[in-house]
Amino acid sequence: QKEVEQDPGPLSVPEGAIVSLNCTYSNSAFQYFMWYRQYSRKGPELLMYTYSSGNKEDGRFTAQVDKSSKYISLFIRDSQPSDSATYLCASQGAQKLVFGQGTRLTINP
């Protein structure tokens, strides 16, 4: 079993829709959780991070962690075609990041 599991998709939604991306993790020791965005043929870049349980909002993006169920979510409001990318969740383990498989998201104009 992978330490961080993510539905690879692909996920395709119309412009303006609310997008929900989800991951689960298995290691109870994980405290920090990140979302990276990766455009085609580019390296991943940090989008948001959260600590422990709770929500964090940044513009149209909201990251949510529920440690009781080991569930990580990223919500995108008013999705734009420029949001089309692969989204990778990650958890911070011992001196390393553990990534999920990534969800490929396409926003259709």
Added chain:
Amino acid sequence: DTAVSQTPKYLVTQMGNDKSIKCEQNLGHDTMYWYKQDSKKFLKIMFSYNNKELIINETVPNRFSPKSPDKAHLNLHINSLELGDSAVYFCASSQDLAGALTDTQYFGPGTRLTVL
């Protein structure tokens, strides 16, 4: 003024060959990493170096040998390339070791390796 750069961007080679990928960061970071991303986009750490010292070697075959001549550079040499080595290899850097709170990792553009 690219923060993390890698060369080459593309590498096509035959099975059994030896090849190297170079990485440089100009962010003044102490820690550098190599990741492998397979065809299903699964990104997995291979190595990390902190101040030129190997910190993580994530059960990578001995054919892979990282070398850090200084804090700003981390190269990856691969001997006797196999078909399964085909992937995108990403270099990354961070100010401190991942695990030191939320130390952001900055990724390079990747090197797409194809072994024929």
